[in-house]
Amino acid sequence: MRKIDVNQLEEGMILGAPIVDSEGVVELLSRGTKLTKRHIALITQMGPMDIFILEHEDEAFEEIEMNVEDLAQKAKADGKAFDLEKLMKDLDEIDQHIYEPAQRSLVNANMEVNILTGEFDLPIDVRHEKTIEDNKKIFTQIQEDGVLDLNRIRKNVEKTLPDMVRNNDVLRRLNQLKNSDDYTFEHSMRVSILATMIGKWLGYSQEELVELGEAGLLFDIGKLNIPDFILKKPTQVDLEEYELIKKHAQFGYSILLKTKGVSSNIKYAALHHHERMDGSGYPLRLRENQIHDYAKIIMVCDVFDAMITDKPYKKGISPILAADYLSWSSGKLFDSKVCYIFIKKLSEYYLGKKVKLSNGQEGTIVFIDGNYPTRPLVRVGNDFINLIKDRSINVEILE
Structure with missing residues (x-):
C-alpha cells in the first residue's frame, strides 16, 4: 500500500x-x-x-491496530487534554455488549404520504429558536455530566415536527439553520430534519416521525466519547485515529442503553447508521435487512449533510454532486427506496436554480429527467448542456 x-x-x-x-x-x-x-x-x-x-490487485489489506496508549502520548506531545482512563473504560464497556438483531424492516413501510402542516412559513431557526437553544443545552449537559434528558428531547421534537416536515424544499430547510461552532450539534439537527422529511415521504405515522426525529438528534451522541483532539483535528485524521472514531456508533448505543425510556428503534439507529447494504460498513458489518430501517434513513441524511456542509477549513461539495453520489451508491451502500424518494423530492426544487458548471460556465437548470434527476439540462446563454450526455461536467447550485 x-x-x-x-x-x-x-x-x-x-x-x-x-x-x-x-x-x-x-x-x-x-x-x-x-x-x-x-x-x-x-x-x-x-x-x-x-x-x-494498493500496489497491485492481489495485495493484502494492511490491518490497522488501534493503540490508545499511543494516542495518549500523541495528545500529551501536542498539549491536548485526554482522559485515557475514561476512554479505556468506555472501550471495555462496548466490548462487553451483546448486539441483538434489529426488529424492524423497511419492506413493511407504507409509501402513502401523510401530510403534516405547520403554522405560517417562518424559517425553522426563527420560529423555534428557543427550542433549538434548549436542544443545544441538552447536548452540553450530556457532555458535562453524562445525563441525557430524553423527555426534553421528545417534547422539543414534538414542538418542531410540523414545521420540520411542512415544506418539501430540502435545501431551503437546511439553509434555515444558523451556522454553529458546534458541528456535532448542528449536524444532528440537520439530520433530524432530513430524516423526518424522508419519513413523511415514506408514509410514517406522526408517532414514528417523532421517534425518527429523536433518533436523528441522538444518532451521533457517541462522538461525545471521542477525544476532542481527534474529533476536532484541523487536518485529516490518520488511519489509527480513524479506528477510534469508528467506535462512536457503539459508544452511542452504550449511552442510549443506559438512558431510561429510549426505544430500541433509537438505539439501533445509533448503532447501525454506519452500516452499509453490501456489508462494507461498521461496526458489525451488517447487510441489507439486518440493518434497522431508521438507520437506513439516517445514513443517507448523515452522508448527504456531511458532504454539502461548509467547514471552517473546507467548503462542502455541490448538493447535486452529493445526490449523484447517493444515486450511484443506491442499492449497494444505501437502501434504494430511501435514495429514490430523497433524490426525487430533492430534484423537484432544482428547476429554475442558477448553477455553475465545473467548466466555469454559469447557467440555469431548465429540465430534470426523472430517470436521471442529478444530471439536469442547463441553459447557458442560448446554448443547452445536457449533463446526461456529458458526465465529465459537474454542477453546483449558486442560490
Missing part, C-alpha cells in the same frame, strides 16, 4: 484505505473500491487529502 495525492489518481486504482469526509467520520468509499471517473471527480471536489492505494 502506498500514499498518493489527489492529482495522482487514475481509473482502476484500488483503495487500500477508506475515503472519509473532512470530519473523519463518514466513510464515503470503502477500502477495496476500484476507482472510476465518478469516484475521482468526487474525491477531487473534496480537496487535498492523503489517499492510500
Whole structure:
C-alpha cells in the first residue's frame, strides 16, 4: 500500500484505505473500491487529502491496530487534554455488549404520504429558536455530566415536527439553520430534519416521525466519547485515529442503553447508521435487512449533510454532486427506496436554480429527467448542456 495525492489518481486504482469526509467520520468509499471517473471527480471536489492505494490487485489489506496508549502520548506531545482512563473504560464497556438483531424492516413501510402542516412559513431557526437553544443545552449537559434528558428531547421534537416536515424544499430547510461552532450539534439537527422529511415521504405515522426525529438528534451522541483532539483535528485524521472514531456508533448505543425510556428503534439507529447494504460498513458489518430501517434513513441524511456542509477549513461539495453520489451508491451502500424518494423530492426544487458548471460556465437548470434527476439540462446563454450526455461536467447550485 502506498500514499498518493489527489492529482495522482487514475481509473482502476484500488483503495487500500477508506475515503472519509473532512470530519473523519463518514466513510464515503470503502477500502477495496476500484476507482472510476465518478469516484475521482468526487474525491477531487473534496480537496487535498492523503489517499492510500494498493500496489497491485492481489495485495493484502494492511490491518490497522488501534493503540490508545499511543494516542495518549500523541495528545500529551501536542498539549491536548485526554482522559485515557475514561476512554479505556468506555472501550471495555462496548466490548462487553451483546448486539441483538434489529426488529424492524423497511419492506413493511407504507409509501402513502401523510401530510403534516405547520403554522405560517417562518424559517425553522426563527420560529423555534428557543427550542433549538434548549436542544443545544441538552447536548452540553450530556457532555458535562453524562445525563441525557430524553423527555426534553421528545417534547422539543414534538414542538418542531410540523414545521420540520411542512415544506418539501430540502435545501431551503437546511439553509434555515444558523451556522454553529458546534458541528456535532448542528449536524444532528440537520439530520433530524432530513430524516423526518424522508419519513413523511415514506408514509410514517406522526408517532414514528417523532421517534425518527429523536433518533436523528441522538444518532451521533457517541462522538461525545471521542477525544476532542481527534474529533476536532484541523487536518485529516490518520488511519489509527480513524479506528477510534469508528467506535462512536457503539459508544452511542452504550449511552442510549443506559438512558431510561429510549426505544430500541433509537438505539439501533445509533448503532447501525454506519452500516452499509453490501456489508462494507461498521461496526458489525451488517447487510441489507439486518440493518434497522431508521438507520437506513439516517445514513443517507448523515452522508448527504456531511458532504454539502461548509467547514471552517473546507467548503462542502455541490448538493447535486452529493445526490449523484447517493444515486450511484443506491442499492449497494444505501437502501434504494430511501435514495429514490430523497433524490426525487430533492430534484423537484432544482428547476429554475442558477448553477455553475465545473467548466466555469454559469447557467440555469431548465429540465430534470426523472430517470436521471442529478444530471439536469442547463441553459447557458442560448446554448443547452445536457449533463446526461456529458458526465465529465459537474454542477453546483449558486442560490
